Amino acid sequence: MNSNTTAPDATALAAEIEAWEGREVAAFRARQQEKREQFFTYGGIPVQRVYTPLDLAQTPYADIGLPGRYPFTRGPYPTMYRSRTWTMRQIAGFGTGEDTNRRFKYLIEQGQTGLSTDFDMPTLMGYDSDHPMADGEVGREGVAIDTLADMEALLADIDLEQISVSLTINPTAWILLAMYVALAKRRGYDLNKLSGTIQADILKEYMAQKEYIFPIAPSVRIVRDCITYCAENMQRYNPINISGYHISEAGSSPLHEVAFTMCNLITYVEEVRKTGMEVDAFAPRLAFFFVSQTDFFEEIAKFRAARRVYARIMRERFGARNPDSMRLRFHCQTAAATLTKPQYKVNIVRTALQALAAVLGGAQSLHTNGMDEAFSIPTEEAMKIALRTQQVLADEAHVSEVVDPIGGSYYVESLTSEYERRIFAIIDEVDQNGGTIKLIEEGWFQRHIADFSYEQALNKQSGDRPVIGVNKYQEPDEVADLETHPHDPTAERRQIDRLQRIRRERDQARVEALLDRLVATARDDGQNLLPVTIELVEAGASMGDIVERLKGVWGTYREVPVF
Amino acid sequence: MAPPVASDDLVPRALASDNAAMARLMSRAEAGTAECRPALAQLYARAGRAHVIGITGVPGSGKSTLVSTLTLKLRATGKRVGIIAVDPSSPYSGGSIMGDRIRMAELVNDDGVFIRSMATRGEQGGMARATLEAVDVLDAAGFDYVIIETVGVGQAEVEIARTAHTIVVVSAPGLGDDIQAIKAGILEIADIHVVSKCDRADANRTISDLKTMLTMALALGGNAAWRTPVLPTSAANGEGFDQLIDCLQRHGEFMRDSDAGRARVRSIAEFRMLKTAEALLRQRFIDARQGALAAVSADLAARRISPYQAAERLLDDLSEKGNL
Numbered sequence: 001m002n003s004n005t006t007a008p009d010a011t012a013l014a015a016e017i018e019a020w021e022g023r024e025v026a027a028f029r030a031r032q033q034e035k036r037e038q039f040f041t042y043g044g045i046p047v048q049r050v051y052t053p054l055d056l057a058q059t060p061y062a063d064i065g066l067p068g069r070y071p072f073t074r075g076p077y078p079t080m081y082r083s084r085t086w087t088m089r090q091i092a093g094f095g096t097g098e099d100t101n102r103r104f105k106y107l108i109e110q111g112q113t114g115l116s117t118d119f120d121m122p123t124l125m126g127y128d129s130d131h132p133m134a135d136g137e138v139g140r141e142g143v144a145i146d147t148l149a150d151m152e153a154l155l156a157d158i159d160l161e162q163i164s165v166s167l168t169i170n171p172t173a174w175i176l177l178a179m180y181v182a183l184a185k186r187r188g189y190d191l192n193k194l195s196g197t198i199q200a201d202i203l204k205e206y207m208a209q210k211e212y213i214f215p216i217a218p219s220v221r222i223v224r225d226c227i228t229y230c231a232e233n234m235q236r237y238n239p240i241n242i243s244g245y246h247i248s249e250a251g252s253s254p255l256h257e258v259a260f261t262m263c264n265l266i267t268y269v270e271e272v273r274k275t276g277m278e279v280d281a282f283a284p285r286l287a288f289f290f291v292s293q294t295d296f297f298e299e300i301a302k303f304r305a306a307r308r309v310y311a312r313i314m315r316e317r318f319g320a321r322n323p324d325s326m327r328l329r330f331h332c333q334t335a336a337a338t339l340t341k342p343q344y345k346v347n348i349v350r351t352a353l354q355a356l357a358a359v360l361g362g363a364q365s366l367h368t369n370g371m372d373e374a375f376s377i378p379t380e381e382a383m384k385i386a387l388r389t390q391q392v393l394a395d396e397a398h399v400s401e402v403v404d405p406i407g408g409s410y411y412v413e414s415l416t417s418e419y420e421r422r423i424f425a426i427i428d429e430v431d432q433n434g435g436t437i438k439l440i441e442e443g444w445f446q447r448h449i450a451d452f453s454y455e456q457a458l459n460k461q462s463g464d465r466p467v468i469g470v471n472k473y474q475e476p477d478e479v480a481d482l483e484t485h486p487h488d489p490t491a492e493r494r495q496i497d498r499l500q501r502i503r504r505e506r507d508q509a510r511v512e513a514l515l516d517r518l519v520a521t522a523r524d525d526g527q528n529l530l531p532v533t534i535e536l537v538e539a540g541a542s543m544g545d546i547v548e549r550l551k552g553v554w555g556t557y558r559e560v561p562v563f
Numbered sequence: 564m565a566p567p568v569a570s571d572d573l574v575p576r577a578l579a580s581d582n583a584a585m586a587r588l589m590s591r592a593e594a595g596t597a598e599c600r601p602a603l604a605q606l607y608a609r610a611g612r613a614h615v616i617g618i619t620g621v622p623g624s625g626k627s628t629l630v631s632t633l634t635l636k637l638r639a640t641g642k643r644v645g646i647i648a649v650d651p652s653s654p655y656s657g658g659s660i661m662g663d664r665i666r667m668a669e670l671v672n673d674d675g676v677f678i679r680s681m682a683t684r685g686e687q688g689g690m691a692r693a694t695l696e697a698v699d700v701l702d703a704a705g706f707d708y709v710i711i712e713t714v715g716v717g718q719a720e721v722e723i724a725r726t727a728h729t730i731v732v733v734s735a736p737g738l739g740d741d742i743q744a745i746k747a748g749i750l751e752i753a754d755i756h757v758v759s760k761c762d763r764a765d766a767n768r769t770i771s772d773l774k775t776m777l778t779m780a781l782a783l784g785g786n787a788a789w790r791t792p793v794l795p796t797s798a799a800n801g802e803g804f805d806q807l808i809d810c811l812q813r814h815g816e817f818m819r820d821s822d823a824g825r826a827r828v829r830s831i832a833e834f835r836m837l838k839t840a841e842a843l844l845r846q847r848f849i850d851a852r853q854g855a856l857a858a859v860s861a862d863l864a865a866r867r868i869s870p871y872q873a874a875e876r877l878l879d880d881l882s883e884k885g886n887l
Contacts, residue, residue, distance in 0.1 A: 251778070443767030450771035450778075454793065457778040461787040471786075 042295035043253040051410035059417040071311040074404035075362040076327035081400030087365035093118030093142035095491040097153030100143040116166040118142035128544030139491035151179040164195040171213040173200035178533040197238035203264040207445040208250035218554040229530040231282040238287035248291040251453020259426035263436040283325035292354040303361030305419030332363035339374040343469035347371040376484040506540030570602035592696035610702035617727030619715035624735040625759035645701035645709040648680040729814045736765040761795030788823040851886035
């Protein structure tokens with residue numbers, strides 16, 4: 001072997017670095033000082049001037065390994081995008097099922113390869129569209145779904161065996177899943193052929209997004225029921241999307257995003273195992289959802305570390321044996337909280353960089369934000385440019401030919417290992433302090449999120465963290481020239497008309513009898529809620545019917561504001 | 564009865580930190596008599612070195628406990644501390660719970676600590692003037708820190724807090740949301756936020772909610788010169804006090820060394836001038852109006868002029884005679 005191509009041994013390398021610092025670095029710093037004494041990642045991890053093989057001394061080669069092999073640092077699959085490009089999954093949702101169905105078809109025509117659904121606030125919170133709490137919100141920030149008929153309109157003429165559908169919904173997730181199953185049965189699909197995802201990650205709601213209805217215990221039981229039902233009936237369906245995205249959007253650091261998500265994972269796996277189900281029977285369908293934030297290399301390291309941590313948790317903590325139980329698959333969305341109103345077109349560039357980090361980090365599916373999303377839900381035009389951004393990455397940039405092309409970077413490998421160490425340290429701390437649910441109730445996670453969020457706000461306020469157009473290169477006279485997505489005032493009426501027609505036409509006695517069965521099922525923690533819920537939606541029961549009855553059984557969760 | 568000592572004669576004794584002399588000057592300042600003004604002017608000229616810290620928060624937020632603990636910590640570094648309590652519920656003003664009394668005992672017997680409580684009566688604005696004159700007495704006497712403790716409810720109390728170099732707003736877990744809502748009005752004046760009683764589990768919620776609220780209120784323009792910290796403290800286990808002292812020092816330097824800080828020192832001086840001018844004007848008006856009311860009140864009573872016109876005529880009359 002030619003000795004010129006191998007790195008020198010550690011002692012020689014350390015001596016070389018010392019000499020370099022004494023000569024070249026010192027000479028350059030004498031001419032021009034570095035901008036800071038110490039640089040940090042966005043997440044606050046200190047970084048060095050340069051990384052060398054010395055920094056990988058604590059990272060055995062086996063930790064890096066090969067793609068598709070334990071611990072999956074380099075990717076869940078051996079061939080990655082060489083076989084199949086990531087799924088381009090732009091989220092959409094507004095108005096009625098018909099309105100969103102038109103946007104879905106437009107996006108498919110534009111080359112989108114997966115669907116993702118945003119629901120309006122009443123649907124997310126379990127209110128029917130004609131409930132007083134829903135007034136003015138119907139179809140505004142997402143699509144309104146009350147009954148199975150709405151779901152049929154939403155997915156009309158879309159082949160569910162060909163395209164996967166993601167449903168972004170949490171406290172009422174199992175009802176949407178029931179509607180999806182009922183629809184698939186009605187259309188004669190084989191449930192085991194349907195792919196898709198339901199978010200159903202309730203714990204991050206208590207931590208971050210605050211869209212919850214019931215107390216924590218029954219809410220976790222709903223998640224458990226979704227997972228066990230799918231494990232037994234829908235082989236290819238992801239019954240949960242364990243999400244760091246919302247934790248990040250609530251203001252957390254990238255480290256806490258992943259660490260807290262893993263804490264939630266552990267809680268769900270423990271809950272399902274209590275039913276007697278083996279980990280390998282359900283773990284292969286657990287899916288994740290992370291943000292791609294602003295620090296390019298840190299995000300790549302974060303995704304790689306998340307895969308390694310997950311593999312270790314599943315194998316070492318839970319005794320999984322099937323490699324599919326150890327492959328972390330994730331959907332990724334660029335960071336909506338980084339979008340700005342001033343000079344909003346710059347958002348296209350931010351989003352492109354975040355999307356590139358997601359691709360280099362090995363995402364399975366990706367949503368790129370629209371440039372106008374600091375103002376409103378995106379227009380068709382904004383969504384098209386966002387989708388084109390992904391298509392440029394996939395077809396023009398040549399970033400998908402080589403698997404994990406950043407692998408082996410002294411910096412990124414070192415940061416990946418640092419992330420792994422820090423994530424496990426947080427998991428240990430949570431274990432030692434009584435576990436995730438207890439610490440949610442004590443506000444421990446919320447406190448960490450608020451700490452980082454406030455720190456970042458101070459950094460923006462002082463200019464330490466530049467945001468182009470906001471605190472640097474401002475244009476005080478700028479007039480925003482964009483047209484935002486129009487809210488259709490007829491949507492609410494159309495939606496309520498259909499809901500009330502269904503209520504009139506359904507067999508009310510049958511619905512009542514099923515609701516009584518639902519209550520009995522809810523009272524028996526050993527039973528699964530899905531079968532009776534599927535029957536309910538088939539019989540024309542609305543989301544509000546189901547949720548209101550269960551509030552009577554379980555009560556609701558409330559956080560009293562301090563200020 | 565011996566004739567009272569002239570205020571001017573109390574000045575050298577006050578400068579030598581004679582407790583009785585300082586107390587008498589403060590009482591005279593509070594009474595607002597003209598006799599003490601030259602003495603106070605002498606003290607004002609010699610003051611300007613002390614770091615004036617305003618500590619404010621709702622009753623039950625742990626202000627007084629914070630003041631006691633902070634004072635003990637500052638004393639441990641050899642610094643002299645003056646405390647001015649403008650708070651009827653403060654143990655320094657008589658209201659207290661047993662724990663505070665015990666903590667206070669250590670301070671009361673310490674020559675390096677001077678405690679004064681201001682009556683919260685008197686005319687609007689007079690309290691701010693008297694409080695700041697008491698600060699001058701302590702400052703001129705060489706106290707390193709002067710802490711003004713006010714209850715964070717009511718405009719007059721908030722105004723006093725604003726005359727400090729460094730404003731510390733204290734929040735606490737476990738208070739009802741109705742109480743904390745009153746305080747929401749003073750959150751934005753803080754240079755340092757303290758969340759007391761952080762040994763309690765529910766302190767996390769208080770800190771998260773406070774930070775979330777502050778985040779929404781921040782202007783992200785990129786030119787803020789001071790980062791407002793949120794510090795958890797616990798008088799029970801001493802947590803957070805080193806950080807608090809460090810933040811106080813950094814803020815003191817910021818006020819001294821930055822343009823923004825110097826501008827604020829000037830605006831505090833302007834505020835004192837305005838408050839004093841308002842008080843003087845009010846007193847002159849009260850003195851001058853004796854006997855001048857009759858000239859306009861007949862027309863007013865007969866409804867020939869409106870109250871507004873009557874008031875204008877009264878003021879014009881007093882001005883023409885040079886009485887205002």
